[in-house]
Amino acid sequence: MTSETLPRVRADRPGRPASTGRGLLKHALIILFGFVMLYPLLWLLSSSFKPSEVIFREPSLLPSKVQFDNYTDGWTALAHPFEHYLMNSAVIAVLAIIGNLLTCSLAAYAFARVEFPLKKLWFALMLGTIMLPIHVLIVPQYVLFSKLDWINTILPLVVPKFLAHDAFFVFLMVQFIRGLPRELDEAARLDGCGHFRIYARIVMPLCLPALATSAVFTFIWTWNDFFSQLIFLTDPDKYTVPVALRSFMDAQGQTSWGPLFAMSVVALVPIFGFFLAGQRYLTRGIATTGLK
Incomplete structure (x- = not known):
């Protein structure tokens, strides 16, 4: 019984890197799609700290100049x-x-x-x-x-x-x-x-x-x-x-x-x-x- 089970264990080992790679790929795709889903919310949050005249001219999520006047106004x-x-x-x-x-x-x-x-x-x-x-x-x-x-x-x-x-x-x-x-x-x-x-x-x-x-x-x-x-x-x-x-x-x-x-x-x-x-x-x- 021991001689029969050892080859199976050895045969299963090469498959682990492939399964790990598939798992990482799945997680990367989930993160990517999650970011796509959250992008409008992140853009809204970023735009709330930008001057009104540059909101649609700066596509970056990081505002070049952070201001809180939009909240007070x-x-x-x-x-x-x-x-x-x-x-x-x-x-x-x-x-x-x-x-x-x-x-x-x-x-x-x-x-x-x-x-x-x-x-x-x-x-x-x-x-x-x-x-x-x-x-x-x-x-x-x-x-x-x-x-x-x-x-x-x-x-x-x-x-x-x-x-x-x-x-x-x-x-x-x-x-x-x-x-x-x-x-x-x-x-x-x-x-x-x-x-x-x-x-x-x-x-x-x-x-x-x-x-x-x-x-x-x-x-x-x-x-x-x-x-x-x-x-x-x-x-x-x-x-x-x-x-x-x-x-x-x-x-x-x-x-x-x-x-x-x-x-x-x-x-x-x-x-x-x-x-x-x-x-x-x-x-x-x-x-x-x-x-x-």
């Missing part, structure tokens, strides 16, 4: 300091997160654990709403909210979140709840718990990865939402960050590229911070939902 360039628009976006994003986590989790629990007539049909109709583009819905929504006198308020951007409006998050939580053992529900029911106590004390604590995933995506999508906020918010005092950034392109009939890029970098900081804070739960939520 951009912060006070509009009718209000930029923190005003950051606060407006933060209020809408926080309310949207609360609404989505509360109502989407309730709807998901109903679809996953409660039996009611035409359950499969309602679930299919709910999933069908994911395929409807916002451009189809925005006109009837605007007519409805106009009749309710909600235009130029945050209500059109917040109230639908408290009505399980985002079917994607309902589906995400349904898939996660279906993977939880039903024995937990049966044990709680033997102790006298109803659906709401099972939902609040058993299901929701176990759904923390799915809730964190929903919170992260809700924050990112709400923070970056430009179209809906542009339609429903007409008062400059109520502008959010995306709409305020658009205002830099109208100031004095020309685009202030330096302050615009500087405030764009500032607007990206909360997104990166929120994503990094929930990255651990985000990975767990996506992985476990996909497996179940």
Whole structure:
């Protein structure tokens, strides 16, 4: 047996440099593609430290002259300091997160654990709403909210979140709840718990990865939402960050590229911070939902 295994070990040794070379090539390609993906962000960051007149004349990522005037000028360039628009976006994003986590989790629990007539049909109709583009819905929504006198308020951007409006998050939580053992529900029911106590004390604590995933995506999508906020918010005092950034392109009939890029970098900081804070739960939520 020893004489038979030795040639195999010796035969395998010459292959190691080739496999190592392939591994290095794969890592080099990944780094290259990663740099290509990050290049627009790096260019934005670099341009925020350049004078506006040389931004498009210097292709280098390293500015020849670093200046911070773009940040100070951009912060006070509009009718209000930029923190005003950051606060407006933060209020809408926080309310949207609360609404989505509360109502989407309730709807998901109903679809996953409660039996009611035409359950499969309602679930299919709910999933069908994911395929409807916002451009189809925005006109009837605007007519409805106009009749309710909600235009130029945050209500059109917040109230639908408290009505399980985002079917994607309902589906995400349904898939996660279906993977939880039903024995937990049966044990709680033997102790006298109803659906709401099972939902609040058993299901929701176990759904923390799915809730964190929903919170992260809700924050990112709400923070970056430009179209809906542009339609429903007409008062400059109520502008959010995306709409305020658009205002830099109208100031004095020309685009202030330096302050615009500087405030764009500032607007990206909360997104990166929120994503990094929930990255651990985000990975767990996506992985476990996909497996179940």
